[in-house]
Amino acid sequence: MSAFFGIDEHNARGYIDRSTVCFPHLPDGNADLHGIVSPIRHEDIVFIKQCTPQSSMHIKAVGIVQSDFSVAGKDEVCLPVDWVWQGEKVLDNLDEVLALCGEPLYEEHNIMVQREIIELLPEKYRLPREW
Secondary structure (H helix, E strand, C coil): CCCEEEEEHHHCCCHHHHCEEECCECCCCCECHHHHHCCCCCCCEEEEEEECCCCCEEEEEEEEECCCCCEEECCEEEEEEEEEEEEEEEECCCCCCCCCCCCCEEECCCHHHHHHHHHHCCHHHCCCCCC
């Protein structure tokens, strides 16, 4: 099963146009490679979202990481992504506070959010219904 990584819309400018996802920098200007980049792998699912804690989440795009190897980025570490869905999907009635909404990039563990994102994927990326 792929891991899911949420990206705040504010921090995702240009990702779709460049077919990448890039990693945020620490206040000292260095990329947080150990905490974020190391877990993201080929075929993981990334999504761009907009939300604030205790509100609905708006999914703006969903992509599949295409490689474990970075591509050239302007002062950034970036991985290639196939952005397979774009639009606006509103997720309400989530059973918990959206505590990580302000984070530039985080691993999404909420199974309800994961299910909604899977439903946005093209059929070729989904498991058969028997699963």
